[in-house]
Amino acid sequence: MSNEFTPVPSTGPATQERSRNHFVAPLEETPLVAIDVVKVAEKPSNLWIDAWRDARRRPIFWISGVLILLVLVVAVFPGLFTSVAPNNDCQLALSNGGPTAGHPLGFTKQGCDVYSRIINGTSTSLTVGIIVILLTTVLGVVFGAFAGFYGGWIDSVLSRIGDIFFSIPYILAAVVIMSVLAQYRSVWTISLAIGIFAWPSTARVLRAEILSVKQSDYVMASEALGVSKLRILFRHVLPNSIAPVIAITTISLAAAIVAEATLSFLGVGLGSDIMSWGNEINQAQRDIRTHPQTLIYPSVALSVTVFAFILMGEVIREALDPKARALR
Amino acid sequence: MAGYILRRLLQAIPVFIGTTFLIYFMVFALPGDPIIALFGDKTPNPAVVAQLRAQYHLDQPFVVQYLIYMGGIFRGDFGISFSGQPVTEILARTFPVTLRLAVIALLIETIAGILVGMVAGLRKGKLFDGTTLAISLILISLPVFVIAFVAQFVFGVQLGWARTTVGEGAPTIDLILPAIVLASISFAQIVRLTRSSVIETSSLDFVRTAYSKGLGRGRIIPVHILRNSLIPVVTYLATDFGVLLVGATVTEGIFNVPGVGNTLYQAIIRGEGPTVVSFVTVMVLIYLLVNLAVDLLYGLLDPRIRYVK
Secondary structure, three states, X not given: OOHHHOOOOOOOXXXXXXXXXXXXXXXXXXXXXXXXXXXXXXXXXXXXXXXHHHHHOOHHHHHHHHHHHHHHHHHHOHHXXXXXXXXXXXXXXXXXXXXXXXXXXXXXXXXXXXXXHHHHHHXXXXXXXXXXXXXXXXXXXXXXXXXXXXXXXXXXXXXXXXXXXXXXXXXXXXXXXXXXXXXXXXXXXXXXXXXXXXXXXXXXXXXXXXXXXXXXHHHHHHHHOOOOHHHHHHHHHHHHHOHHHHHHHHHHHHHHHHHHHHHHHHOOOOOOOOOOHHHHHHHHHHHOOOOHHHHHHHHHHHHHHHHHHHHHHHHHHHHHOHHHHOOO | OXXXXXXXXXXXXXXHHHHHHHHHHHHHHOOOOHHHHHOOOOXXXXXXXXXXXXHOOOOOOHHHHXXXXXXXXXXXXXXXXXXXXXXXXXXXXXXXXXXXXXXXXXXXXXXXXXXXHHHHHHOOOOHHHHHHHHHHHHHHHOOHHHHHHHHHHHHHHHOOOOOOOOOOOOOHHXXXXXXXXXXXXXXXXXXXXXXXXXXXXXXXHHHHHHHHOOOOHHHHHHHHHHHHHHHHHHHHHHHHHHHHHHOOHHHHHHHOOOOHHHHHHHHHHHOOHHHHHHHHHHHHHHHHHHHHHHHHHHHHHOHHHHHOO
């Protein structure tokens, strides 16, 4: 066995022997400091942990979070906030009346309690918003994922279908659907009418993201290992490209709430038997000159709710997108 | 260029057929009956129903109805509204008003949006920037009918600066308040877009080079930063023009502006299903045509777009 191939320990007789023949510079290593310590036990950071760390440092995250929590509690437990029935205790004698004890926001034209109607309308708005984003996310992810991942004719067909739905402004489409469905107005039909035309933007965002993610080395590695296409899509590509979809979901929820209110305001939304802020605004608009308060309170409730979701959406979007973080 | 125009026109055909087909399919396939809905709670006379069905070809199979409608469109016939007027006649009367409103709104949002967005972007992190961001988020959160009612109440009822309703044959000056309302949400979007674009451009190498060459801010901001920041803003404005033309239903309805949107608004409120459908179809067609025109114009202005498939 030749000496040349024997591994030489850094210190010891062999090094000393060598240093006689060669100049060996002394080690110039700075000692390890606290910052270099690798905590092996710590969970490795990823996009979601980074996003959470970024979001929780921002005051507007907590402001919008508290507002959203409040809206959720009101929606789920309206009984905690008012004991006045929204529909039954109406007295025409109190029509458009001002605030009295137990009725802090006054009365509607029909003599119903404005505050109670606003509290009881909260769950309608939220339910529509949640059904719509579930619908748009499912449709958008299915269309976007298959179009972006498989490409070719599948992409062409799916993208053209998306183009068609995208070309019809979704409020106009919902107006058509809801005027045809005049006898079947409910939270479900209105959510369907909004969601069925709102998904192409989700699909487009996901498709674009998947187009870049599928170029990654780990996708190629999985292919080389013989993993099936469908499994690559769901195990590797989709989890790594879902962030932009999550980022726009909260904003879509706000848009859906506005869409429901707009349709109800136009009179093609929910039936008048369903408590909804849009319906309240619709009922109050004729008396804007004389009794603006019945119009203003539901508008404020609607705007504050939408504002909370838009703020949260901004925080999430900026937290998930490092490029957007640089802009603030 | 000819190739680009041809390709873009060919792409528009399936979308055109698809959208009109989709609207017709919805009306046909959904369980409601627009004719019965027209009578509200009353029980309609069967003879009247049959006559209305024949008039609107609702007694024919779906595909035949669709082909009759498409044939009409190509002959310039969009059907008859429920009040008995041809839709084209109503359009000829109302579209110029909507166009005027959209142009005024576009002017307002362009000038104000770019100006405010630019100042905010150049003063990133300062008080003006923070205030602008907050106001733009609030504007985006406000549904358009809330903005319309607030504007109507404050400027129309309380201050008396503007008329609350516009009405037929009103002078252009009366359109300014509805135009501001219509422009408000897009204004907020343009402010945010201009701001982020200005911030991004300001950090690019050529801007630093311009500064190190000794150029003054008076030249760098308009020539180097602003011109290069406006590309995404112009893209947004172009597509927004289509949105303004067809998205004015609520604003026109509230301010009683005698435009296309108001006609649709009145038809919706009266529950005139078929009129709603024909006007929505017309608006979708306007939207498609504006977007097509914008795309073609874009190909003319920016050679890179012609080569992107």
